[in-house]
Amino acid sequence: MKKPQRDITLRFLAETQDVNFGGKVHGGAVMKWIDLAAYACAAGWSGRYCVTAYAGGIRFIAPIHVGSLVEVDAKVIYTGKSSMHIALEVNACDPKSLNRRLTTNCIVIMVAVDQNGHSEQVPQWVPESEEDIRQNETAKKLMEMRKKIGEEMEVFAD
Incomplete structure (x- = not known):
């Protein structure tokens, strides 16, 4: 198996x-690039079609x-049963100098789905390096924070 x-x-x-x-x-263009990279990363990890479930912490x-060389880096930092938490960084530079600078970062949660839109199981990712472990633990903390934010946001739901 690959x-x-x-x-x-x-x-x-x-x-x-x-x-x-x-x-x-435009910020919307950057968000589109982030979503594309998150999809490519999640599909590469899961081997499945994936949909965006959450995008947050966008800075x-x-x-x-215009004319900048843009790099959108995406990597899996946590996996659930069908979800993948993807950390993303956007860097840009003048292509003549290649002095990269961080422009944007965020977390996106992607979910693997079948042809009927039902969630499908994804391979588990196990952190190995110290950085992987730190990022994985942060992803878990962010899940708890999102749960609390979701509860607070219910006041805006009809």
């Missing part, structure tokens, strides 16, 4: 259609300029 792929990096140039009214790459740290 070993699942835990991480992936998407690389491309930021294009003019990605620009907002301020002349920088826009620095702007991305």
